Amino acid sequence: MARELKLVVHRSRDTLVADALGAASLAVLLIVGLWLPGLI
Structure with missing residues (x-):
């Protein structure tokens, strides 16, 4: 499981x-x- 996650992160580093x-x-x-209406 950890190896698969590491492989997925390594392959999709740019998109991540x-x-x-x-x-x-x-x-x-x-x-x-959400903050802007409080200023007006």
Whole structure:
């Protein structure tokens, strides 16, 4: 099981980085979107 996970992570390293950046940007947009109405 651990060997399979390591193999999957190794094969899809580029897409994992892109997906992590996309998830982080969505989290930032969500936080800003929820925080912005409180300023107005």
